[in-house]
Amino acid sequence: MKILLIGEYNSSHYTLKEGLEALGHSAVVVGNGDGFKKIKVDIKFNLRFNSGISFYIKRFIYKLTGLDITSLDIERQFNKHKKHFTNYDVVQLINESPFKAQPKTERKLLKFVFDNNKNVFLLSCGTDYISVKYAEEKKFRYSILTPYFENKGTKKMFWHALMYTTAPYKAMHQFIYKNIKGVIASDLDYDIPLKGHDKYLGLIPNPIHTDRLKFKPLDVSGKIVIFHGINDNNYYKKGNDIFEDALSILQQKYSDRIKIVTVRSLPYKDYINAFNDAHILLDQVYAYDQGFNALEAMAKGKVVFTGAEKEWLERYNLEEDTVAINALPNAEHIASKLEWLILNPEKIKDISKNARAFIEKEHDYKQIAKQYLDYWTANF
Template identity: 65%
Template sequence: MKILLIGEYSRLHNSLKEGLEALGMTVTIAGFGDYFKNYPVDIRFENSFNSGIPFLIKKVIYKLTAIDLNSVFIKRQFENHKNHLKGYDIVQLINENPFNTLPKTEKLLLDFIFRHNKNVFLLSCGTDYISVKYAFDKKFKYSIFTPFEQEKVPKANYWHILKWQRKSYKKLHDYMFKNIKGVLASDLDYHIPLIGNKKYLGMMPNPINLEKLDYINLKVTDKIVIFHGINQKNYYKKGNDIFEAALDILKKNHADKIEIITVKSLPYAEYIKAFNQAHILLDQVFAYDQGFNALEAMAKGKVVFTGAEQEWLDYYNIEEDTIAINAEPDAEKIARKLEWLILHPEKISEISKNARAFIEKEHHYVDVAKLYLETWESKLSENATPKIL
């Protein structure tokens, strides 16, 4: 079976590819590699207007002419690659705007994908129309939009989220849902908004390749090492300011007991090595479930402060503070949890082992790949060229 995975966030599609290949599938990834993280892809698209002077040039030209250089150049790249983007048994799109072009161009590119492939599925991973609407309707008690509502982040920095409130992106969403075989969610933050949707096929746990992530049994013999990885572009969205405030509180009373490692915007290969010697990893605040960074750190035996809300505890039937630590948007609460671990270092070893066991049970990349295959196959069409609506 030939499978095309379009788009890449946080190594999700790479890990899924590895699981599918272990099951004998032929898999191709097309995408940007998630920019500075530089994940491997088989068919690479480049976005040369994402930052710096090219970004400013793009903004000026768009303002003067309504021409989006990003869309123009990605469409050109698509034309060069299109012979390698057809004839697959299954295609999965990583979100509703996988080529990162404006809706008019995106629809043209997706139209080709739908016409030249048998079965196209959508993964709700990253912001999309449904998850954004759910959050803005305040159905979550907090979300990645909370910093925007608190006016910590300028509107321009939230463009990739706020765009889903525009009519053109709503139309793109409608077009997508008319033509896909079904939509899947990568974790609870996307699963919850999709509950009850007719196209929804269920949650697929993020696949973690445990063969690439050795468990590191770090005993607490001296200082407890706390790792804080900052994505500068998403500093407030990930709650990095709250983590830093919590660390400042902690340092007042326990500076002699801790060592803090802070890194900023590292490529994936460097990032995954940088926290090897850490006992505790600070991941993100505004989430109900764990993303890829948290899960890979848990696989390596880290005590991770991340999304671990009651909904997550209920879904997996586990107890609070036994596998991951829920990082609420409250610096004092996070500091108290950190202090608890410092004063009870035996808990670090206990949670570390539990975290690895949880990933092995719920997120093993081959098991998750099987779940994807079973779900896709339940919707396979006999028609090679589905009708475009």
């Protein structure tokens, strides 16, 4: 089959493409490289006028005319590549704003996609109307909006999520759902809000390139290395402040037994290698399931503090603290879990092996690609 994947988060669509190609299909990924992460794509859309002097010029033009020059530039790039958006067997959107343009422009581009392709599917991966509304209504025990409710940061800092429940994005959501064959969730944080929706096809876990990401047995004879990767744009959303508080507690008690490595907003090609020597990786707090970064770290055999809630344990029939560590939004709790690992280094080795085995069983990119093919073809 000929498949078009529009948009990218981390490397989820590109890894899916690799799985599809390994199964004999043709796939093209279109995207902006997920911002500073600079993820590999086949057709690159550049997001211009979002930094430096050009950003202030853009704001001035918008206030004066109501025109968003970034969106206009995305439309220009789309028109340049228009021939690449027609006549696919399957098209999948990464979320409800795959081109990262304003809703008016996004709708125009997506209309062309819908008009020129029969089988378009949506992936609920990252924020969208249904998941954000569910979080706004506080139906989760905690969510990416919990720090917002706790007055950590400004509304502007959480706008990338909150915007999805505004009138223009709600209208975009309705437009997309009228034109897609179905929606697929990439993990439980998107699966739970979608349950019962007539367009919901089910959850397919994120694909991980198990052939490329090599497992390295951990040596726990020396200092335990704890890696904390921070995305400055999502500092509170990911719970990085809580991780830093936990690390501060740990540093006071075990400075002679641990080494803490902190990096900020690294491009993907640098980030994926930055934690090679780590035993433990701190990923995110406000999640029920693992995102892409956590899964890739688990594939390498790292002990990852991330979403590993009871719903996840039940889905995969796992015992707590055997494959990943559930990072609750409580610095003392995270510090106590870290302390448990430091005092029981053999547990680190056990969890490391279990994590790799779990990824091979549940997230192998070729197996996941096969699941997508089954879901898509069943809903043509």
